[in-house]
Amino acid sequence: EFRALQSSSSHNSSSQDGSGSGPKQQQSGQQPPAPVPVALPGPARQRPGPLAALGDEAFALAKARDQLVFLSIGYSTCHWCHVMHRESFQNADIAKLLNDNFVSIKLDARGAAGRGPGVHELRAGPGSRRWLAPVRLADPGQAPIFGGTYFPPENRYFGRPGFASVLQSLSDSWRNKRDQVETQGTEILAALRKHAVPPAPPSAAAFDPSRPAALCLRQLRDRFDSELGGFGRAPKFPQPSLLAFLLRLAGLRSAADPAESAEALAMCRLTLDCMARGGIHDHVNGGFHRYSTDAKWHVPHFEKMLYDQAQLCSTFAVTSRLCAKEDAGTAKELADTAVGIVEYVCRELSHPAGGFYSAQDADSLPEGSAEDAAGGHGHGKKEGAFCVWTWGQLAAALEGGSIGDVPYLKAFAAVYSCAEAGNVDPYQDPHDELRGQNVLIRRKAWRELAQQLGLSEQQLRAGITDCLLRLREVRAKRPPPHLDDKLLTCWNSMMISALAQAGRLLNRPDWLERARRGAEFIRCHLWREDTRTLYRVAYPDGQDGVTLGPAPVKAFLDDHAQLIGALLQLYRATLHQPYLAWARQLQAEQDAAFWCSEAKAYFDTRRQSADAGDAANAAAPELPLRLLDDHDGAEPCGNSVSAVNLASLRAFDDNSGSYSSRSGELLNRFSQTLGRQPMALTEMASACLLTAAGPPATLVLAAPAEDQLEPLMQAAWSSDSPVRRPDLTLMRPQDAGWCSGYGPIDGRAAAYLCRDFTCQLPVTEPAELADLLAGI
Structure with a gap:
């Protein structure tokens, strides 16, 4: 959400309205104009409009004052954003520097306006990305002149300049x-335009999709x-x-190259096992x-993101099925971890x-603290306070219980x-917030x-399960972390996809039903059939309902692509025809709004109008350019999701061959x-694997x-084919x-196994289908 960067009277010695005059106004003695508010007044539940609406006011004010615009782009559940808020934005001297010399805005990067591609990131070149949270300075002409991430308040960390020095x-x-300064802004914007679209391949020759897999595996092996x-x-x-x-490589190469398949699966198993044991996993x-601040997966940054839960739910479920025959014990632990993810999401992010909420904060008030009177991320909140345990807290919660x-x-x-x-290494606690605390990590095998x-082993597991339930009861009484309750189409879609896939793989019909509810939520609240x-x-x-806010924001590329993938x-998972019909409709809409026939790829934002062309400079008015993303990050x-779709x-x-043709152009x-x-494009490398499979x-x-399909569906999903052959x-x-x-x-349900649009003789018995699928 937008916030004016004006300090409260308890932190600021300058005027309450923050209307300090700019340099030229001080010299001339003129009274500065009254400030134009850039924050929505009233309760936090009120929501911002698009960037242009409030941004224009801020830039107009900057022009009137002859000042730079300071734009802090953060995220409401980000720990380091809270750190800079406490250290710098609540510092009276720094607040005076800001109020006297800048027009300041604070922007939630994941909100309706801030999540717009191009608003919150800067590229140094193709495939690279530098986040501009929490600082960007721009001139009143709206060209960025300076960007950075975290700045300490003073010049004290290994030569890094302090925030006050940077502002001065x-x-x-x-x-x-x-x-x-103005020349620098022009040059930065020119560089952004240059790198907005990655270079096209030097030759128009068709790309061989079988080539990237070996190189990608080698690069992963070198970093593993x-x-x-x-x-x-x-x-x-x-x-x-x-x-x-x-995982896709492990499945598709299981017959052709068993050693390569086994190596890929082993990397996943070890990574997921260490993550599941580590402190990055919330065991309670x-x-x-x-993410983990250390190499041992022990001390995390404690925010929880919906997109992580979605992707990891799928990953744990697929890995569980792929290793079930060889190691039933590991498979069960992986499946149990997926169950824990879904239970958490359904309990706390639903x-x-x-729909599904976006995230939970890293920081919260310690147990027994008074409520933060400011209603924000004040000095009372600490990272991980909701999750960590002192020895005394553990003793009190577990008192009187025993295992044998x-x-x-x-x-x-x-x-x-x-x-x-406590068990936290001081080097992993730079702000001394975890002293004397324990972050749960299981370092040894249960046996x-x-x-x-x-x-x-059975005794121990049962007893520890009861211990964890006791701790959950204690934790429920602690001050909870802030919940980012935005409902984003792209992240909701990722969770729907995970529930559908994991629901079938782990035989959880209730998850399938939850996925259906999620899709219905998007259809009812985020989709307009009349205007498509x-x-x-x-x-x-x-009131248990939702609103699109005062200025509804049309979806970006990732919203379309992730929803198509979920459908x-x-x-x-269900063979319910309306999901396919909607996916195909959305694909047509995505092609019309985001595809660039010149670049042969999708832009992140839609073209400005139907007759504006589709080049990079046909951006919407509030954005200086359209970006074409070429990097898979968190x-x-x-573009990668679209390639898989x-x-x-x-x-x-x-x-028609239309999907095959567009897929080939994109790759x-x-x-x-x-x-x-x-x-850098592992999801697109996965699309290459699917395409190279033939x-x-x-x-x-x-x-x-339709209800007679279920026995054959269960037979299909009970086999290894959905994970061994992700192209099926x-x-x-x-x-x-x-x-x-x-x-x-x-009159009986029948199954036809087909390749290249040519089918084998049908089977009608589930056992026959299982035998048929075992041979592919």
Whole structure:
């Protein structure tokens, strides 16, 4: 949300309205104009309009004052944004610098306006990205002149300039070196335009999709931590798109190259096992924190993001199924972790109407603290306070319980490496917020822990489960972390897709039903059938309903792509035809609004108007340019998701070949990155795997009535084929013209296994179908 960066009287010695005069006004003695508010007054439930509406007022004020605009772009659940808020924005001296020399805005990067591509990021070149949270300075002409991430308040960290020094230097430059500043802004905007669209491949020759997989595997192998899992050094992120690539590779290469398949699966298993044992995993409430500050997955930054829960739910479920035959114990633990993720999301991130909230904060008030009177992220809040445990808190919660002759506290401390003085390395606690605290981490296998305590493994697991339930009851009484209750189409879609896939793989019909409710939420609240318009974000209205806000924001590329993927996954899991029909409709809308025939790829934002052309400079008025994303980060980019969607839609091409053709154009457009650094586009490398597998493999299921499909559906999903062959499409004959002639056999449901639009003889028994799928 937008906030004026004016300090309260308790923190600011300047005027209450923050209307300090700019340099030229001070020299002339003129009274500055009254400030134009850039924040919505009233309760926090009120929502901002689009960036242009409030941004124009801010830039107009900056022009009138002859000042720079200071734009702090953060996120409401981000720990480091809170740190800078406490250290700098609530510092009286820094507040005076800001109020005297800048027009200041604070923007939620994930909100309706702030999440717009191009608003919150800067590219140094193709495939690279630099986040501009929390600082960007721009001249009144709206050209950015300076950007950065975290700045300490003073010049104290390893030569890093302090925030006050940065502000003073920029203010002096604006006053005394105006021409240089304006030239710098022009050059930065020119550089942004240059890199908004990655370079096209030097040749129009068709790209070979079989090539990136080997290189991507080699790059992942070189960065893989063979002891602790994950890729690269600390800090360690989950990076689900890397794991998804390895899982697709493991399935598709299981027959052709068993050794390569086993290596890919082993990387996933170790990574997920270490993550599930680590502090990045919330052992009490379920779900995963954003990332680990150390290489051991121990001390996290404690925010929880919906998109992480969605991607990791799928990853744990697929890995569980792929390793079930070889290691049933590991498979069960992986499946149990997926269950914990879903239970957490359904319990704490679910709106009554069926949608999913965005995130929970990293910071919260410690147990027993008074409420923060300011209603914000004041000095009382600490990172991880909701999640961590002192020895005394553990002792009080576990008092009186035992596992056999072993007291609960002793057993629990052994399992989760807890200590009386806390178990957090001071080097992982730069702000001294975790001193004396324990972040739960299980360092040993259950069997080894049981032997150490003289218990059976079954006894130990049952006792620890009861301990965790006790801790959950205690935690429920603590001040909760802030909930970001925005309902974003793209993140909701990711969760719907995960529930549909994991629901089938782990035989959880209730998850399938939750996925259906999520899709219905988007259809009812974020989609307008009459105008065929998808919207980006909804907000709770305080009465179990939702609103699009005063200025509804149309969806971006990632919203379209992720929703299409979710609907295709739902169709694959249920064979409910309306999901497929909507996915195909959305794909047509996406092609019309985001596809650039010149660039042969999708822009992140829609073209300005139907007759404005589709080049990079045809941006909406409030954005200086359109970006074409070429990097998979915490979330895969829209082009990568679209490449996977198009590869899946090939089975519905009929005779037109439109999906196959567009898929080929998209992969060819990014062939340079895929040929040199496929790790930067691992989701698109997955699309290459699906395409290189050859013509689409299809299982056509025909039945006299829809409810008669379930026995064959269960047989299909109980086999290994949905994970071993992620290119396998399940469909009904009436949903694609090329197989419309296939039907039931003697009034019984029948299954046809097809390759390249040619089908084998049908089978009608679930056991026969299982045998048939075992051979593909």
